[in-house]
Amino acid sequence: MPMISPCPSAASSNPASDATSRCTPSRSTRSSRRPGSTCRDRTCRGRLIAPVIATKGPAQRDPFRGAVSPPLLALRASAPRGFADLLARELEGCGVSEVRERATGAAFLGTLESVYRACLWSRIANRVFVELARFDARDADEFHAAVREIDWAAHLAPGTTLACDFSGRHPAITHTHFGALKLKDGIVDALRLATGARPDIALERPGVRVHAHAQGSAITVSLDLSGESLHRRGYRGAGGEAPLKENVAAGVLLRAGWPELAARGGELLDPLCGSGTFCIEAALIAADRAPGLRRDYFGFLGWRRHDAALWERLRAEAERRAAAAEAAALAAGVRVRGSDRDPPAIRGARDNAARAGVSALVRFETGLLAEAAPLAPREADRPGLLCANPPYGVRLADREGARTLHRELGEVLRERFQGWDAAVLTGAPELGMELGLRAHRTHRVWNGPIECRLLRIK
Template sequence: MPELFATCPKGLEYLLRDELRALGAEEAREALAGVHFTGSLELAYRACLWSRLASRVLLHLAEFDAADADALYAGVQAIDWSAHLAADGRFAVDAVGGSSALNNTQFVALRTKDAIVDQFRREAGTRPDVDVERPSIRVNVRLHRQRATVSLDLAGTPLHRRGWRQGQGEAPLKENLACAMLLRAGWPAIAAAGGALVDPMCGSGTLPIEAALMAADVAPGLRRDYFGFLGWRGHDAALWETLQAEAHRRAEEGLRALSPVFFGSDQDPRVLNEAKRNAQAAGVAGFVHLARHSAEHLRRPEGTAAPGLVICNPPYGERLGERAQLASLYRAFGERLRSEFVGWRASVIVADDELGHALGLRADKRYTLYNGALECRLLTFDLAETAPREHVEKPLSEGAQAVANRITKSQRHLRKRFEREGISCYRVYDADIPEYAAAIDVYTAVARDDAPSHETFPQTWLHVQEYAPPREIPEAVARDRLRDLVRGAGAALGVPRERIALKTRYRAKGGSKYGRLERRDEFLVVEEGGLKFRVNLFDYLDSGLFLDHRPARARIRAAARGARFLNLFCYTASASVHAAAGGARTTTSVDLSSTYLEWAARNFTLNGFGGPSHRLVQADVLEWLRHDRGEYDLIFVDPPTFSNSKRADDFDVQRDHAQLLALCGERLAADGLIVFSNNLRRFTLDEGLSSAFDVKDITVSTIPPDFARNARIHRCYELRRGSAR
């Protein structure tokens, strides 16, 4: 009886063992990432065709000592390769593992290839070709403790590639992992009892498609057009045709009896289109209902009488900031499960125990699975009609408590003044404790786009931006400190995790960079000086409202009555809205970004300003100034430190500010005023500007009290036409 080994992702070994035993395997025993078993060639074929969990099925050829490259070569040469491969065939070699002398898998594969080729040259006078895509046979070499095991890969390509996938999202779930989730959740029994399946975060549709194929008894390998044994000289074509015919008959019968009780949904229309294409290719499009909506608004499908299964692979949040922002999604999802799916089963795979805890449900089983290299937990729930688990906050660590104490002190110091001045968006912490290096800004929202009807306002939100930790600080230590900082801030200000936007940094070649930002398209409305502004705390590096410029905007508003106002590098045009509120005759706001100009238009509309008196211009500022012929009484210039947009020339504020201000001077009215600001910490104003302008450094008066600890947050100047002009 041939010796066989079926590989699988870690965590699936016991499930795969039971599956192979059900297919007829003898002496099946689990090992790390696979199962050893014995059986006939028919069993090997059945494993390739019917296993929903295996990655590959390996047929053992030989095992021998391989202390060095010569011993490996000799051992491979001892196998009669003409029994497996024709001289004009094609082959590939995969190598895994290693030993002290052979620790390079590419070299091991090359040495194995040489041994096979040299044998054919010696015996047949010709050699087979190498084909890594679809070879006649694929050879697998595994090295462990100076022993080599040589096998034929009967699958040829990984068995999770069923043949139905047409497209996928950013992080697709492998088909065999999806089947493991379904089996652990008890889906076969639920399906047999007439239950439905719901996946509220279905992505490209892997879970509902595999669930439908499982319920219909469709062999997972039935749609594959390639296996590693099809070009093998030991292949029994008649046996394979018989097994395929049996599988086709069972699939036809199963699909005829299948009910359309599979429901998938997602917020991303692109991946939903991929899911529809995949369901069509898998032959189950008529049974899987796909719709666009969010998990927070999940409802039990109409007409589903029998208890069913809710199962999903939600976003994991690989960075701390993402995890904090995902907590609200998990919490809302847990609430929908409790309210809409009483009597059902639920199963959720998570990579973060805190997010799993945010569901607010008590898991009856926990399984360790691996999604690629990422260790995950599969949680299963019996959604009985019980009260939600009480959420008990863990006590703050010493570091988190120190952060909370510092923020409480700062808040107490600032609160009375800000309440008196009507300031509701401000900085409350700026690396006050050096080990906890981040800036924390408070935003008090008076409204939110698409807010659920039950939400009440005002709401306090936090915007946390991490500073790059020193290189000598281990990443794990920096991550724990940031976690403590977030918990301490939330506790001090009474803000839940879902209202904390965290911008984290990661180390990369060339220095520290911010991690991937979200695309939530979630806008809050905040107030400043009686005006309303839209902010987005999650999707962009900055929120849309520079809080350190609050005094500068107030100065512009006070000086704007009757003025023709020009705002260059206008961003979201908050200064222009202040100018309009101050009675500016006209405002002109210039920026290269259409996104920010659209945002600016919404800010104007929020405050009741509009029409031809308030112009928004999409252009490169320097180029626009060279061609504009307008005259302006008040000009606000707040350029970026550096810009290398593909649509404009590179800009460096230190290098180019003199040219920029000279062009502004050409557009300035005789008694006009330029307010020039920038955020370059080492900025030096060009001395030559004093010959053309009367220059006044007003930086100190434009630093608000909540930024006083960081006097270099920006530099600000007033420039008027000089007496020489």
């Protein structure tokens, strides 16, 4: 089963020089300015990047293929805290270049194809952005003027709906809602001047989502090519109480070495499975199924630069890979199981697995934690991984109950799972101590706003 790289290998191009220009005061009218060239608005004193398709220089001829290679885009992806290194590894497998890891994601260069691969194949990313412009803006008026200088008609076709977000800290723009409003006003004013029409605003699933992020007076404007967080795979129904985010679950599984264990025909058990997120993500990995394959919405689908034929080719390729890998996983004896004492949770988990397309690899059963055990008979060399996210008090308002459950989990691991690996995600270090087992590695990670500890136990 091919599990080393999340994406098929893709050739990468060498980046050309960064095409930026200094904004200088001038009385020239906007109609005299070529989109992406030097900003000539008197109120704009920042820096603008050239249009996105030329962000990293002109297309170059590939000496090996005798064809013109596509230009590179300036990109960044966000991820849950604690998983940026896994994201960087995934992106490299998708054919991007110059990956620079950050605390909450990574910056990189890539072609349109590598962007599509990242959105389709990344198990870790929250969102993927393509940068349109960087500039300095001392106040809201300078911000609005700089936004107007971007060639928005190159990105929004007539009739495309729009949504705008603003984040970060700016000395003058102190409210994110106000920042998003000024961003929207700049885009609308630019499009009205260029085309005579303005886009409609759609807060949910817009055709194009634009994001501005401030670090002091420095602002980066980007398109959100994911549209909504990529952790939403499209399979989850009602999440139940305190659901585990899908990309956090995938990150835990990658940290615990599940791809390698699955390649050896391993077994995975989550004895506290709830809505089945660990199990479903484990099955997606074992079946080499792209996590974005069942999504029906991405932010790039409404982008004027979208290449529908390329996207459909990549989706078809992912479908073929999944069909071949699922058959191989079943032949290798991969087993993924989840149990929970709550029958409605088990019914929901089964429904989620069906929507994810992995019902053939996953089995869910109603059962108590005290009854959890490996499948029997089991070959001595068949690896096993127990993965669990026990309740940790903060989310269920039951601290003492959380301690009791952690102690019971530790007893089950000691008594029945000798020779297995375990990955336990807990919301507080003191609860991890209740397991009574020494973790050989501890990772600090976040599930949404909740700081957690991932304990890896052998």
